[in-house]
Structures are given as C-alpha cells and as structure tokens.
Amino acid sequence: MKERVSFLAFLKNGVIDNNPTFVQLLGMCPTLATSTSLLNALGMGAAATFVLICSNLVISLLRKIIPQKVRIAAYIVIIAGFVTMIDLLMQAFVPALSNSLGLFIPLIVVNCIILARAESYASKNKPLPSALDGLTMGIGFTLALSCVATVREILGSGTILGFELFGGVAPLTLFALPAGGFLVLGFFIALVQFLKDRKGGEK
Amino acid sequence: MEISLGAIFVFAINAILVENLCLVRFLGICPFLGVSKKTDTAIGMGLAVTFIMTLSSFITWLVHRFILVPAHLEYLRTIAFILVIAALVQFVETALKKLVPALYSALGIYLPLITTNCAVLGIAITNITENYGLLYSVLNGLFCALGFTLAIWIFSCARERIEHSDIPKAFQGFPIALVTAALLSFAFMGFSGMEF
Numbered sequence: 266m267k268e269r270v271s272f273l274a275f276l277k278n279g280v281i282d283n284n285p286t287f288v289q290l291l292g293m294c295p296t297l298a299t300s301t302s303l304l305n306a307l308g309m310g311a312a313a314t315f316v317l318i319c320s321n322l323v324i325s326l327l328r329k330i331i332p333q334k335v336r337i338a339a340y341i342v343i344i345a346g347f348v349t350m351i352d353l354l355m356q357a358f359v360p361a362l363s364n365s366l367g368l369f370i371p372l373i374v375v376n377c378i379i380l381a382r383a384e385s386y387a388s389k390n391k392p393l394p395s396a397l398d399g400l401t402m403g404i405g406f407t408l409a410l411s412c413v414a415t416v417r418e419i420l421g422s423g424t425i426l427g428f429e430l431f432g433g434v435a436p437l438t439l440f441a442l443p444a445g446g447f448l449v450l451g452f453f454i455a456l457v458q459f460l461k462d463r464k465g466g467e468k
Numbered sequence: 469m470e471i472s473l474g475a476i477f478v479f480a481i482n483a484i485l486v487e488n489l490c491l492v493r494f495l496g497i498c499p500f501l502g503v504s505k506k507t508d509t510a511i512g513m514g515l516a517v518t519f520i521m522t523l524s525s526f527i528t529w530l531v532h533r534f535i536l537v538p539a540h541l542e543y544l545r546t547i548a549f550i551l552v553i554a555a556l557v558q559f560v561e562t563a564l565k566k567l568v569p570a571l572y573s574a575l576g577i578y579l580p581l582i583t584t585n586c587a588v589l590g591i592a593i594t595n596i597t598e599n600y601g602l603l604y605s606v607l608n609g610l611f612c613a614l615g616f617t618l619a620i621w622i623f624s625c626a627r628e629r630i631e632h633s634d635i636p637k638a639f640q641g642f643p644i645a646l647v648t649a650a651l652l653s654f655a656f657m658g659f660s661g662m663e664f
Contacts, residue, residue, distance in 0.1 A: 290642055293497040293498060293501060294494055294495060294496070294497045294498065294586050297494045297497060298493075298494035298495075338551075338554060341550055341551075341554065341583075342547065342550075342551070345546050345547040345550050345551075346547060348546055349543065349544065349546050349547060352546065353543060368590055368593060368594065368597075371545070371546045371589070371593055372495075372586045372589060372590055372593075374546055374550050374589065375550070375583075375584045375585070375586040375589055376586075377498060377584060380584065442653075442657060443491060443492050443493075443494065443653045443657070444650045444651075444653035444654045444657060445650070446494070446650075447646050447647070447649040447650035447653055448646070448647060448650040450646050451639075451642075451643045451644070451645075451646030451647040451649075451650065452643070452647075454642050454643045454646065455636075455638045455639045455643035456638070458637075458638045458639075458640075458641075458643065459637075459638035462637060462638065
C-alpha cells in the first residue's frame with residue numbers, strides 16, 4: 266500500500282507539479298520538432314522515457330564511483346550509450362517511425378531533460394526511486410508532447426493517428442508548419458501559467 | 469557536390485534563410501529562447517556557436533572518415549561525436565583564455581553551454597547522413613550557424629521591445645517569446661518559396 270502511494274506521488278510530481286516540458290521548460294527542441302503527428306510524439310516520448318529510466322538507474326548505481334569533477338562527461342557517455350541502443354533498436358524494429366523522427370533520435374543525447382534528471386535526482390538518490398523518477402518524468406514528457414501533437418495533427422493535417430477526420434481536408438495547414446509548433450506550445454504554456462496563477466489566488 | 473562560387477552561394481542562401489536552423493529545423497531552440505533577452509548576449513552566443521560549429525564540423529568529419537569508417541564503428545557515431553564536441557569546447561575555452569583573452573571575455577560564458585546545444589551535434593550528424601565532402605561539411609556548419617546568429621539577433625531585438633509592453637499575465641515570460649518566435653518563423657517561411 267505504501268509503495269502505491271509513493272508511486273502516485275511520483276506520478277503527480279512528474280506529470281503535473283514538475284512537468285518537464287510545460288513547467289520546467291526543458292527539452293523544447295524535440296517537443297517542437299516531433300509534434301507534427303501524434304504517432305511521432307508517442308514514438309519520441311517512448312524513446313526518451315526508455316533512455317531516462319536506463320540512464321537514471323545506471324547513474325544512480327554509479328553515483329558513488331563517478332568522481333565529482335568529471336561527472337557531467339560521465340553522464341553524457343552513459344546517456345549516449347543508451348541513445349545509441351534505442352536508435353539501433355528503432356531502426357531494426359520500427360524503421361518507418363525511425364525514419365520520420367530521423368535526426369531527433371540521436372539528439373536525445375543532448376535533451377536537457379535527461380541530463381537535468383541525472384544531475385538533480387539520480388546522482389543523489391537510490392537506484393529504485395531514480396528509475397521511478399525517470400519513468401514518471403518520461404510519462405510527463407510524453408503526455409505534454411502528445412497534447413501539443415494532438416492539436417497540431419487535428420488542425421494541421423485534419424487527421425488523428427492517421428485517420429481522416431474531415432474527409433481529407435486539412436483545416437489549417439499552418440499548424441503542421443514550424444510556425445504552428447511555436448504557436449501551439451506558447452498557448453499551452455500560457456494556459457499552464459494561467460491555471461497556476463488561479464490556483465495560487467484561491468489559496 | 470559541385471565546387472563553384474555559384475553553387476556555394478545557393479548553398480549559403482539555403483542554409484541561412486530557407487532552412488533556418490532554429491525557425492525551420494527546430495535545432496538549437498534552448499539557447500535561442502534562453503539567451504535572447506538582450507541583443508549583446510544574443511550576438512555573443514551567435515558568434516560562439518558559429519566558431520564552435522565550423523570547427524566541430526571539420527573535426528567530426530575527419531573523425532568519421534579516418535577513424536570510425538576504417539574501424540567499422542559507424543554505429544558509435546553519436547557517442548564519438550558528443551565526446552569530440554565536449555572535448556573541443558573545453559579545449560577552445562582553455563586555448564582562448566591563454567591566447568586571445570579579449571575574445572575569451574566576449575565569448576567565455578557562452579562556451580560551456582554549447583556542449584549541450586543540439587544544433588552542433590545535429591549539424592555534425594547531418595553532414596555525415598547527407599554525405600557531404602569536407603569542404604561542404606565545414607561550409608554547412610558555418611552557414612547554418614550564421615543562420616542561427618541571424619535568427620537569434622532578430623529575435624532578441626523583438627524581445628527587447630516586448631519587455632516594455634503590456635502583456636496579459638498568463639503570457640508573460642516564456643509564452644510570449646514562443647508566440648514571437650512563431651511570427652518570426654512565419655516570416656522565414658516566405659523564403660521557402662525561393663527556387664534556384
């Protein structure tokens with residue numbers, strides 16, 4: 266029972282209170298670039314979550330061995346190792362998805378969310394909570410990405426997960442273009458700020 | 469690829485305007501949003517990125533061609549490149565401090581941030597996947613970085629003005645910056661109609 270409560274607390278922290286994209290404003294590049302369709306967003310989210318869990322776990326296990334001075338370099342090598350793994354796995358098993366995400370799979374290495382969790386959480390906590398933190402942060406990232414992608418796919422291409430909604434008509438092609446990405450993300454973060462403000466006002 | 473002034477000019481226009489790094493390809497968004505509050509810092513960051521990106525394009529191309537390919541280790545590209553870039557940034561920082569202190573004091577604080585700038589790694593990988601030769605890899609790094617500098621400079625000018633305007637509370641800070649970036653991205657979309 267106790268474990269379930271703490272898992273929920275982790276989940277609330279990762280998805281709502283400290284959502285990596287909407288609240289901590291980390292990992293903007295993949296959020297903008299891979300949110301043209303929901304499928305791409307889910308693929309990107311899953312890949313990033315995998316890397317987050319594995320790198321958090323390994324970094325936490327090695328936290329007493331890695332010297333303080335070279336820790337960032339060590340983290341980057343560990344993260345790059347897992348990114349290479351997921352890159353090769355995706356090329357082998359989901360080549361279509363791997364093609365459409367393209368460059369952004371290897372670029373998970375420099376995704377600030379992963380390095381930020383390694384530095385601020387995994388380097389100070391035990392392996393199990395660290396892996397859990399990676400999982401919930403990954404879920405938060407995936408959800409945020411999916412929110413942006415859903416809006417952009419419906420408005421930009423008139424589809425959802427590839428199914429046509431409006432008989433093959435794209436209502437506002439703008440949203441599938443880069444400018445639409447900036448716009449949708451800007452409005453989502455404004456919404457989050459608005460909700461936070463209102464919640465703060467009631468207290 | 470053809471090596472002539474005309475071809476290089478077309479390549480430059482394409483890299484700087486049509487396929488702008490931040491506004492069209494979504495690379496290097498973190499520094500684009502993070503250090504664009506003032507024009508001075510934006511230009512400093514732009515120059516630092518230009519310097520490192522040109523140099524790293526050169527070195528990663530050599531590493532790929534003469535170390536990874538002969539040893540059949542192409543799959544280690546991501547790890548090798550990120551290490552090269554991190555080492556390069558560290559090296560340039562130390563070298564500048566000793567040799568050109570004036571330039572160091574101008575670029576110094578931006579240099580460490582560049583290791584995690586996804587544009588640098590992104591361009592290094594693009595050079596390999598697009599099969600560019602050494603000259604075009606270096607030019608690609610240089611021109612894309614100039615495109616980044618142009619975008620971050622225009623963006624910082626707009627943001628300096630926004631500082632003084634009355635913005636709805638929910639939009640203050642980050643959201644209005646993103647909306648501004650959207651409008652800027654719109655403007656750059658106009659270039660995509662250009663054909664050579």
